[in-house]
Amino acid sequence: MTWREVARRDLTSVYRSRTGTAVAAILALFTVLVVGLMGLAPSLQAAAAVGGLVVVLALVVMVFVGSPRAVAALVGAFTVLTLALTAVLTQPEFPPANRDAILVIGSALSFLLPLVGLLGSYAALVGERETGSVRFLLGLPTSRDDAYLAKFLSRSAVVVGPLVAGMILAGVLVAATFEDGSFIAVLGLAVVSVPYALLFVGLGLTASAYAETTNRAVAIVIGVFALLRAGWPAAQWLSIRGIEDIYATGYPDYFFWIGRINPINAYVKLTTFLMDRDVHPLLTDPERGVGYDPGPGAVEETAATVAPIATSVEFAAAVLLAWTVAAPLFGLWYFRRRDVL
Amino acid sequence: MAVIEVEGLRKEFGDVTALDGVSFSVEEGEVFGFLGPNGAGKSTTINILLDFTRPTSGSASAFGRDANRDSVAIRERTGTLLEGYGVYPELTAREHVEHAIRVKEADDDPDALLDRTGLAERNRPAAGLSKGMRQRLALAVALVDDPDLLVLDEPSTGLDPNGARRLREIVQAEADRGATVFFSSHILEQVEAVADTIAILLDGSVVATGEVDALKRRLGVGATLSIEVTGAPDRLLDDLRSLRGVRDATAGDGRIDVACDDDGEAKLRALNAVADAGVYRDFDLREASLSEVFSEYTTTGDRGTDETRIASGASPDAAARDDDSPADDEAGKYLKWGKEP
Numbered sequence: 001m002t003w004r005e006v007a008r009r010d011l012t013s014v015y016r017s018r019t020g021t022a023v024a025a026i027l028a029l030f031t032v033l034v035v036g037l038m039g040l041a042p043s044l045q046a047a048a049a050v051g052g053l054v055v056v057l058a059l060v061v062m063v064f065v066g067s068p069r070a071v072a073a074l075v076g077a078f079t080v081l082t083l084a085l086t087a088v089l090t091q092p093e094f095p096p097a098n099r100d101a102i103l104v105i106g107s108a109l110s111f112l113l114p115l116v117g118l119l120g121s122y123a124a125l126v127g128e129r130e131t132g133s134v135r136f137l138l139g140l141p142t143s144r145d146d147a148y149l150a151k152f153l154s155r156s157a158v159v160v161g162p163l164v165a166g167m168i169l170a171g172v173l174v175a176a177t178f179e180d181g182s183f184i185a186v187l188g189l190a191v192v193s194v195p196y197a198l199l200f201v202g203l204g205l206t207a208s209a210y211a212e213t214t215n216r217a218v219a220i221v222i223g224v225f226a227l228l229r230a231g232w233p234a235a236q237w238l239s240i241r242g243i244e245d246i247y248a249t250g251y252p253d254y255f256f257w258i259g260r261i262n263p264i265n266a267y268v269k270l271t272t273f274l275m276d277r278d279v280h281p282l283l284t285d286p287e288r289g290v291g292y293d294p295g296p297g298a299v300e301e302t303a304a305t306v307a308p309i310a311t312s313v314e315f316a317a318a319v320l321l322a323w324t325v326a327a328p329l330f331g332l333w334y335f336r337r338r339d340v341l
Numbered sequence: 342m343a344v345i346e347v348e349g350l351r352k353e354f355g356d357v358t359a360l361d362g363v364s365f366s367v368e369e370g371e372v373f374g375f376l377g378p379n380g381a382g383k384s385t386t387i388n389i390l391l392d393f394t395r396p397t398s399g400s401a402s403a404f405g406r407d408a409n410r411d412s413v414a415i416r417e418r419t420g421t422l423l424e425g426y427g428v429y430p431e432l433t434a435r436e437h438v439e440h441a442i443r444v445k446e447a448d449d450d451p452d453a454l455l456d457r458t459g460l461a462e463r464n465r466p467a468a469g470l471s472k473g474m475r476q477r478l479a480l481a482v483a484l485v486d487d488p489d490l491l492v493l494d495e496p497s498t499g500l501d502p503n504g505a506r507r508l509r510e511i512v513q514a515e516a517d518r519g520a521t522v523f524f525s526s527h528i529l530e531q532v533e534a535v536a537d538t539i540a541i542l543l544d545g546s547v548v549a550t551g552e553v554d555a556l557k558r559r560l561g562v563g564a565t566l567s568i569e570v571t572g573a574p575d576r577l578l579d580d581l582r583s584l585r586g587v588r589d590a591t592a593g594d595g596r597i598d599v600a601c602d603d604d605g606e607a608k609l610r611a612l613n614a615v616a617d618a619g620v621y622r623d624f625d626l627r628e629a630s631l632s633e634v635f636s637e638y639t640t641t642g643d644r645g646t647d648e649t650r651i652a653s654g655a656s657p658d659a660a661a662r663d664d665d666s667p668a669d670d671e672a673g674k675y676l677k678w679g680k681e682p
Contacts, residue, residue, distance in 0.1 A: 005443045009432070016431035016466075132427030136437070136482065138393060139421040140444045143413045341393040 002142045006150035007157075010124075014158050023120045024162035030112055031105065031166035095179040099275040102185055105170060106271030107282060109193050110264055113163070114228070117200025118207075118221040121155040125208040125335065126217045134340055144340075148332050152205055159197050164190055188274045192320075196267040199324040206331030209338070232262045256286060256307035260315060263323040269316035286311045342369045344490055344521040345390065350399035352385055359385045361545035362399070367523060367538070372516050374536025374553075375525035381542045383525045384424055387494050391421060403490060417445065420488035422479045424495040424525075430468030434460055434478045437467065438485065447486035454481040459507055472499030480508065484515070491515055494525045509535055566599040566608050568615050569623040573597050577618045584610045 014020040125148075128134040137147055171186035204221050211217035236259050240246060259265055268282045279285045286306040309315055345367035352360040360382045367373040377383050388394035390401045392412035401408040403415045428437065438451035455463050460477040462470060470478065476499045483491060493512070497505045512522055512535045526532050532539060533553060540550040573592035581590035581599055586607025588600040597615065601607040608626070615621045 002444045005440065009429070009436075009440050012436075013429050013431045128427075131430075132425045133429050134393075135421070135423040135426035136429070136441075136479075139391060139416065139423060139426070140441055140482075141413045141416040142444060337395075339388075339394040341388045 001146060002140070003146040003150040003153070006137070006142055006147060007154040010150060010154035011157060014120075014154060019120060019123070020158050023116050023158050026112070026116055026119075027159075027162040027166045028169075030108060031170045095177060095181075098174065098178050098180045098182050098185060101170075101174045101178055101181065102189055102271060102275040103280070105186070106189055106268065106274075107280075109189075109196070110268050110271075110282065111229075113159075113193060113197045114200045114225050114264070116163075117159050117197050118204040118225060120159045121151075121201045121204030122208050122217045122221045123214050124151040124155050124205055125331075126211045126214050127208070129340060130214055138340060144336055145332070148205070148209070148328075148335050151208075152201065152328050155205065156198055156201050159201055160194055163193060163197055167193065185274050189271060192267065192270045192274070195320055195324045196263070199263055199320070199327050202324065202327030202329075202331070205328050206334070209331035209335035228262060228264050232259070232264075250306060251284065251286070253307040253310070256284070256310040259284065260307075260310040261319050263320055266316040266319040266323070269311075269313060270320065273313045343367060344369045345373075345401075345403050345523065347386065347390070347401045348399055350386065350389060350401060351397045352382075352389065352394065353397045358545055360389075360396070360399075363542065363545070363547055364399075365540045365547055365550055367521060369521055370516065370519055371537045372512060372522040372524060372535050374532035374539040375523060375542060376527070376529060376532045376539055377542035378527050381527075382545045383527075383542055384494055386542070387423065387492060387523075387525060391416065391419070391423075391492065415490075418489040419492060420483035420485065420490070421492045422476075422483040422494065422496050423492070424498065426479055428467035428470065428475055428478065430466060432467055433465060434463040434467055434470065434474075434481075437478055438481050441482045441485045445486040449485050451481075454484055457481065457484065457511065459504065473501060473504055476500055477504065480511065484511070487518065487520070489520055491520055491522045492525075493523065495527070496524070497526070497528070497531055505531070565627045566601055566611055567625040567627065568597045568599065568612065568621065569595060569625070570597050570615060570620040571595075571622060572620045574618065574620075577615065577620070580614050580618075581611055584614065587611055 011020075125134075128137055138144065142150075167186060167190035171183040171190075174181040174186050175183040203224055204217075207217045207220040207224065211220055236255055239258060240251065240255055243249065243252070260269065265283060268280055272280050272283075343366040345365075347366070348364050350360050350363040351358070363382065363386055375383055375386070385394060386401075389396050390403060390408050392409055392415075395409060404418060406414050408415065432440070434455060435451050438449075438454055441447075442449050442451060452463070455461075455478075458477040458481045460474055460481060462474055467475065467478065476496070480496065483493070491512070496508055500508060509531075512524065516522055516535075522535070524532060524535055536553060538550070538552050540547050542548070570592075578590050578592055578597070581587055581597070584607065586602045587610075588602065590597055590599045590611075592598075599608070599611045601611065612621070612624060
């Protein structure tokens with residue numbers, strides 16, 4: 001059982017290379033920026049727009065700056081700057097609401113964590129095959145199972161470590177500056193976000209176990225992200241194209257069954273649990289369009305009849321966990337039986 | 342007792358057959374030379390032995406354990422220096438060795454191992470090491486935990502003459518310690534310098550195997566008698582071939598080449614036969630080296646490749662010959678023996 005030592009070594013490698021720093025940097029920047037900007041921006045839209053621009057800018061700079069130490073310094077500077085701005089510009093008379101914090105951070109992470117998780121893991125195995133260091137990895141008495149487990153653990157740590165650290169910082173900021181700001185709610189968001197991040201680490205690792213080259217692995221993870229984020233909703237909309245007057249009849253049950261087994265939707269649904277509301281701008285509201293005849297009690301009736309299981313929080317939790325467990329196992333199954341050289 | 346046993350190994354990559362029924366065994370404590378041109382399948386054989394690659398059919402085992410099912414147990418007792426390995430660019434040479442020591446749960450001193458292979462640059466990231474330095478690093482990793490079996494694939498790649506000599510000394514010392522050494526190379530001199538037993542691999546098949554001396558004898562390369570003649574009637578060739586101690590006789594370019602066992606009687610009988618036929622003019626005698634065996638195998642028929650011709654220093658066309666030139670320069674030109682008598 002050599003996975004412990006292999007994971008330790010892999011973690012060292014990743015943190016000395018650009019991957020680890022980049023992952024940490026993106027997460028730290030994003031959480032801090034999102035929270036900080038919300039504290040001072042007059043509207044959520046403005047916060048999102050400015051935050052997005054700054055992050056893109058920072059990423060571009062990172063690509064050119066290169067060395068891990070420089071990137072870390074850059075992130076540190078951004079963090080301090082943002083915290084200072086937040087402290088100076090926060091308007092205590094109009095504090096943003098806690099539920100907005102969860103909404104914005106949760107929505108942002110639903111996009112960001114897939115990218116970061118996939119970035120952190122796509123090269124883990126195929127990269128070693130490409131550089132030839134796999135001859136060290138598996139020339140030593142390490143089983144393929146141990147090697148795979150070690151890679152999963154180290155790459156998970158690379159993503160989850162900065163995520164949790166960033167969320168704790170975000171929680172402190174939210175609790176201090178937001179109306180009814182709740183540290184616990186942000187921490188709850190972190191708890192939900194960890195399996196979500198692990199799911200994409202697992203998917204990236206599976207791609208890495210399967211692909212013949214790192215370029216192919218990149219293509220696969222981009223494809224997976226596009227499929228889940230864009231292809232899936234497109235398929236959903238196509239599935240209801242033939243239905244006339246959808247606003248009168250409401251969406252069919254299968255529309256929600258298809259949609260809610262998507263792990264991104266499952267994650268978003270889980271975040272609604274933390275902010276005392278059922279609807280989310282990223283999710284189709286099961287009641288939408290059905291309230292054509294809004295008689296008394298109509299809302300409760302339809303809420304109970306349109307795919308009540310698929311749209312429940314419990315179902316979302318089950319879907320997220322199932323994906324998280326299954327994603328890395330496909331790769332392990334393939335990695336066990338393939339030729340690594 | 343055989344440390345390595347390979348039986349009927351076949352490996353197909355798509356429609357390319359890399360190994361076509363390879364069988365050999367390596368006895369405990371011997372230095373086994375695995376000789377063959379690039380692309381013959383040496384690395385594929387080693388990859389199967391170490392479970393990087395799975396055979397299409399056939400079996401490989403080491404220490405009586407199956408190469409696939411019990412790979413970790415094999416690798417616990419094996420040190421490997423494999424062709425095409427890559428270092429972890431972010432780790433130092435010392436950290437590589439320390440990692441191997443921890444994975445193998447050994448108690449070696451990393452500095453002592455690096456001293457032994459002659460690597461002074463041990464605290465710099467391995468990305469900055471030259472090919473020769475990396476080779477010394479990999480050799481140090483291979484020597485961790487005094488392995489019972491050393492698998493070296495093209496170990497002298499990138500080494501300067503000093504490094505190559507040190508490598509030979511280490512191989513010798515390891516063999517003296519009782520380790521079995523599997524030494525794979527396309528460079529004959531290196532194999533001949535260290536090996537007790539040699540197998541020649543060509544185009545996916547073992548074409549010859551045995552102790553170095555026995556191999557020469559068995560292949561009829563004790564010596565070649567080159568007789569200048571005025572004519573070479575077929576009957577004379579048949580007579581020559583039927584003589585005791587004569588392996589083969591071929592005619593061409595005013596000469597008859599008679600491959601003899603290493604015994605003066607046979608040569609004398611051959612000369613007599615030629616003289617009796619009345620065509621004798623002059624004769625020349627050449628002791629064959631193993632390089633002739635090798636170059637013969639790799640240049641006769643349609644199996645030859647450019648690389649092997651270069652490697653053996655022999656020209657493929659057996660036309661011109663300068664009587665004054667030393668025999669070694671002419672390696673392989675005249676000898677025409679069958680694959681297996």
